[in-house]
Amino acid sequence: MKLVIIGNGMAPGRMLEHLFESAPGRYDVTIFNAEPRVNYDRIMLSPVLSGEKNYEQIIIHGDGWYIKNGITLYKGHKIVAIDRNAKTVTSDHGVVEPYDKLVIATGSMPFILPVPGNTLAGVLSYRDLDDVNAMLLAAQSRAKAVVIGGGLLGLEAAAGLEAQGMDVTVLHLMPTLMERQLDPAAGYLLQRAIEDRGIKVICKANTKAIIGDKKVEGVELADGRIIPATLVVMAAGIKPNAGLAKEAGLVTSRGIVVDNGMHTSDPDIYALGECAEVGGHVYGLVAPLYEMARVAAAHLVDEASTAAFVHYDTPTKLKVTGIELFSLGDFADGVDRHEIVLRDASAGIYKRVVLKDNRIIGTVLYGETADGAWFNDLKKKQVDITDMRDTLIFGQAYQGGAPLDPMAAVAALPDDAEICGCNGVCKGKIVGAIQEKNLTSLDDVRAHTKASASCGSCTGLVEQLMSVTLGDAYNPAAVQPMCGCSTLGHDDVRRLIKAKGLKNIYAVMQELEWTTSCGCAKCRPALNYYLICDWPGEYADDYQSRFINERVHANIQKNGTYSVVPRMWGGVTSAKELRAIADVVDKFNIPTVKVTGGQRIDMLGVKKEDLPAVWADLGNAGFVSGHAYAKGLRTVKTCVGTDWCRFGTQDSTGLGIRIEQFMWGSWTPAKVKMAVSGCPRNCAEATCKDVGVICVDSGYEIHFAGAAGLDIKGTEVLGLVKTEDEALEVIVALVQMYREQARYLERIYKWAKRVTIEEVRRQILDDLDRRHGYYERFVHSQKFAQVDPWSERVSGLHKHEFKPMATIGVADAAE
Amino acid sequence: MSWVSIGSMTDIPRRGARCVETPLGKIAVFRTAEDRVFAIEDHCPHKGGPLSQGIVHGTAVTCPLHNWVISFETGKALGADEGSVRTIPIKVEGEMLFIGLALKADRAA
Numbered sequence: 001m002k003l004v005i006i007g008n009g010m011a012p013g014r015m016l017e018h019l020f021e022s023a024p025g026r027y028d029v030t031i032f033n034a035e036p037r038v039n040y041d042r043i044m045l046s047p048v049l050s051g052e053k054n055y056e057q058i059i060i061h062g063d064g065w066y067i068k069n070g071i072t073l074y075k076g077h078k079i080v081a082i083d084r085n086a087k088t089v090t091s092d093h094g095v096v097e098p099y100d101k102l103v104i105a106t107g108s109m110p111f112i113l114p115v116p117g118n119t120l121a122g123v124l125s126y127r128d129l130d131d132v133n134a135m136l137l138a139a140q141s142r143a144k145a146v147v148i149g150g151g152l153l154g155l156e157a158a159a160g161l162e163a164q165g166m167d168v169t170v171l172h173l174m175p176t177l178m179e180r181q182l183d184p185a186a187g188y189l190l191q192r193a194i195e196d197r198g199i200k201v202i203c204k205a206n207t208k209a210i211i212g213d214k215k216v217e218g219v220e221l222a223d224g225r226i227i228p229a230t231l232v233v234m235a236a237g238i239k240p241n242a243g244l245a246k247e248a249g250l251v252t253s254r255g256i257v258v259d260n261g262m263h264t265s266d267p268d269i270y271a272l273g274e275c276a277e278v279g280g281h282v283y284g285l286v287a288p289l290y291e292m293a294r295v296a297a298a299h300l301v302d303e304a305s306t307a308a309f310v311h312y313d314t315p316t317k318l319k320v321t322g323i324e325l326f327s328l329g330d331f332a333d334g335v336d337r338h339e340i341v342l343r344d345a346s347a348g349i350y351k352r353v354v355l356k357d358n359r360i361i362g363t364v365l366y367g368e369t370a371d372g373a374w375f376n377d378l379k380k381k382q383v384d385i386t387d388m389r390d391t392l393i394f395g396q397a398y399q400g401g402a403p404l405d406p407m408a409a410v411a412a413l414p415d416d417a418e419i420c421g422c423n424g425v426c427k428g429k430i431v432g433a434i435q436e437k438n439l440t441s442l443d444d445v446r447a448h449t450k451a452s453a454s455c456g457s458c459t460g461l462v463e464q465l466m467s468v469t470l471g472d473a474y475n476p477a478a479v480q481p482m483c484g485c486s487t488l489g490h491d492d493v494r495r496l497i498k499a500k501g502l503k504n505i506y507a508v509m510q511e512l513e514w515t516t517s518c519g520c521a522k523c524r525p526a527l528n529y530y531l532i533c534d535w536p537g538e539y540a541d542d543y544q545s546r547f548i549n550e551r552v553h554a555n556i557q558k559n560g561t562y563s564v565v566p567r568m569w570g571g572v573t574s575a576k577e578l579r580a581i582a583d584v585v586d587k588f589n590i591p592t593v594k595v596t597g598g599q600r601i602d603m604l605g606v607k608k609e610d611l612p613a614v615w616a617d618l619g620n621a622g623f624v625s626g627h628a629y630a631k632g633l634r635t636v637k638t639c640v641g642t643d644w645c646r647f648g649t650q651d652s653t654g655l656g657i658r659i660e661q662f663m664w665g666s667w668t669p670a671k672v673k674m675a676v677s678g679c680p681r682n683c684a685e686a687t688c689k690d691v692g693v694i695c696v697d698s699g700y701e702i703h704f705a706g707a708a709g710l711d712i713k714g715t716e717v718l719g720l721v722k723t724e725d726e727a728l729e730v731i732v733a734l735v736q737m738y739r740e741q742a743r744y745l746e747r748i749y750k751w752a753k754r755v756t757i758e759e760v761r762r763q764i765l766d767d768l769d770r771r772h773g774y775y776e777r778f779v780h781s782q783k784f785a786q787v788d789p790w791s792e793r794v795s796g797l798h799k800h801e802f803k804p805m806a807t808i809g810v811a812d813a814a815e
Numbered sequence: 816m817s818w819v820s821i822g823s824m825t826d827i828p829r830r831g832a833r834c835v836e837t838p839l840g841k842i843a844v845f846r847t848a849e850d851r852v853f854a855i856e857d858h859c860p861h862k863g864g865p866l867s868q869g870i871v872h873g874t875a876v877t878c879p880l881h882n883w884v885i886s887f888e889t890g891k892a893l894g895a896d897e898g899s900v901r902t903i904p905i906k907v908e909g910e911m912l913f914i915g916l917a918l919k920a921d922r923a924a
Contacts, residue, residue: 516872516873517849517873518847518873520870520873520877520884521870521872521877521882521884525870543828544831544871545830545870547870547879548868548869548879551868556865556868556879560863560865560868800826800827800828800833804833804834804835805822805833805834805835805844806820806835806836807835808819808821808835808836808838809838
């Protein structure tokens with residue numbers, strides 16, 4: 001049987017998952033997608049716009065899924081005609097495909113205001129990834145943008161554009177924002193929160209025209225006001241895309257009319273998603289669309305299926321970081337209705353529950369939404385709330401004296417309480433899957449139940465359920481916070497520093513809601529590194545957030561003295577250098593001199609107050625700091641190569657020196673040790689280093705991700721390059737990729753394991769543009785990094801570090 | 816006990832520390848982000864690490880040797896670790912800092 005699907009959005013994607021699960025191999029599936037890509041999570045377009053996620057992170061079905069399931073996917077093919085007699089569809093590229101069963105899932109179209117100028121360049125809608133990419137491009141100008149529409153979509157677009165640095169104004173026709181989901185009080189709080197972010201909001205704004213010559217220059221309102229803008233985003237609503245079905249003679253009204261089994265007026269044609277109209281309703285939120293997918297799949301498997309779509313209210317949440325908002329059902333005033341309202345102005349909290357016959361019919365929560373699932377459950381089950389009416393508004397925790405513990409609240413939820421609204425997953429299903437399938441990670445639970453796999457806003461609830469079910473066996477490693485001061489993991493913090501343009505430690509702590517006033521010894525050095533890496537030249541190093549070693553540029557020893565290691569480029573030294581070291585050792589009575597594993601010399605037991613004088617003498621002999629204390633480039637070990645060795649294939653010493661001179665001074669997430677061997681005999685032991693080079697006759701084999709410390713691990717081969725110049729560029733790009741992506745204190749081998757060797761190879765070896773981008777960014781950051789810290793301190797920088805504030809003798813105290 | 820002048824508040828960087836050498840050993844003087852000052856023994860109760868060299872956060876310091884966290888207010892180790900250092904009285908007059916020391920001279924006087 002041949003199944004053809006028009007459209008490749010989330011609803012048909014979910015339908016196919018159900019279909020393959022219950023009747024694998026039943027259908028030979030062909031999909032036509034007008035967009036040139038695979039199925040991705042459209043709910044997550046807003047985080048992509050704000051920079052909090054990227055496209056790869058929101059893909060639902062990668063190319064592999066289509067191949068695995070034998071699906072033919074025509075990307076960038078728009079269906080232009082359905083021939084119901086011949087049972088074929090025709091694409092705009094001329095492909096004609098026959099079908100036994102056809103599913104129409106053409107989604108919806110943005111509602112474009114019928115005003116003059118609505119086709120000017122710079123007028124966009126907000127429906128798909130192309131729109132987001134166009135907005136991101138426009139946002140680079142950091143100029144003015146207008147978003148028309150103060151609903152869910154418009155506000156998410158506005159927040160995203162603002163996060164990208166644009167000056168944004170939202171125009172909304174109605175008196176308050178999101179008036180279909182929020183009552184005026186919550187709408188007011190929302191408007192204030194939006195305005196606090198620097199977004200201007202104009203309500204009762206009636207757009208008269210979009211003005212401009214060829215490109216947008218502004219928006220004119222009916223009252224004569226003109227709002228200047230170079231980008232206008234239309235987010236004033238959507239309408240079902242039913243044109244193709246109508247032309248094919250199917251019954252349509254607002255959308256394609258289907259029965260509660262998703263059949264159109266032609267028994268071999270189904271419709272689902274935003275284009276479908278069931279019982280007079282059309283839908284735009286994902287939960288009912290996924291329910292349609294379930295029903296359609298059931299009927300495709302069994303024509304006699306009794307699966308039926310039933311209308312129900314879906315809660316609405318706004319996906320703007322930092323704004324908590326929940327709305328459900330009907331909340332208009334009425335004589336037969338009662339309401340319970342809680343306001344806490346200083347905390348920005350507003351809660352309202354609307355009752356009819358002692359049952360909940362609507363709920364609006366603003367500022368604190370944790371009880372949303374509970375209210376939803378009470379409403380769905382039509383629970384008589386008479387007995388808890390006095391405390392209802394305070395939420396679940398106040399009923400029956402249950403403790404104020406989120407875990408207890410989750411544990412107390414009934415099995416059929418809905419946890420994931422997007423995917424309609426209830427508590428019992430999640431707990432059942434965890435127990436039956438021995439699931440221990442969030443990713444596994446997502447894979448098996450779909451809970452929290454769409455918009456992700458219930459992730460916390462799902463994790464709490466995992467903790468309640470698994471007890472101590474649940475280790476939420478995926479969201480390990482970076483320290484006790486924050487709930488965010490390192491990756492989230494790095495992403496948000498960039499997305500929100502945070503350029504100092506206090507901004508990070510404020511914006512990312514640190515729970516301590518000035519961090520701790522774990523997070524401060526990490527944040528300092530992330531900021532120095534992401535904003536070279538703009539961020540001023542926070543000296544007090546560095547470990548003592550990086551503050552005084554020497555290694556603290558167990559007795560409080562320090563060790564000093566000068567750089568010996570590529571491990572090569574001279575009589576003059578050795579003599580200078582010998583003189584320093586004598587002059588300052590340095591107790592121990594030792595050759596290090598990295599081919600240089602360590603002077604141990606230097607008193608802190610002697611450090612500047614030691615450095616001054618070493619500096620006079622031409623030495624600079626070896627950074628033996630730094631999360632940065634340490635040494636580049638070499639063998640003697642073609643200069644001396646009868647087996648040498650390349651100038652390994654020269655390349656080692658070149659790398660070290662190019663890269664010294666750069667800060668990295670953890671220490672970086674390198675080596676260059678002149679032949680595969682590998683005398684420099686390059687194959688257990690963070691980055692290593694093995695020279696061969698045909699060029700330079702680049703290795704990385706080795707370890708010879710807590711773990712022992714041979715390197716992975718990145719690839720072979722022909723010239724020394726190319727070897728340097730590849731190594732620099734690799735280190736820059738690591739600098740930009742790794743978590744603080746994470747060595748290259750651990751980072752590479754996380755992102756996979758293949759991905760590193762793809763970005764550094766295969767994608768030349770990307771490699772060059774990394775290289776350029778490293779070169780730029782080196783402009784600010786290559787300053788010898790020793791000579792700076794010899795010249796007086798931070799001299800307070802090296803002597804006591806006061807010395808009190810008995811005489812002082814006797815006064 | 817005598818109040819001994821040790822210098823000015825501005826001699827110490829915010830979220831930083833300086834040492835004071837005394838006949839009774841080294842004392843670490845800390846200045847927090849909010850310009851509060853504290854003085855404690857510069858000697859971690861764990862393995863004697865120089866606390867003045869640690870990272871200062873809130874009203875505590877993390878020892879540079881093994882990451883014990885010592886409270887300025889109580890001198891006690893925070894978290895799971897147990898141990899304490901002596902806290903030394905300190906007062907601010909204008910910009911000037913004074914620490915209170917019980918030196919031999921007190922007893923002699």
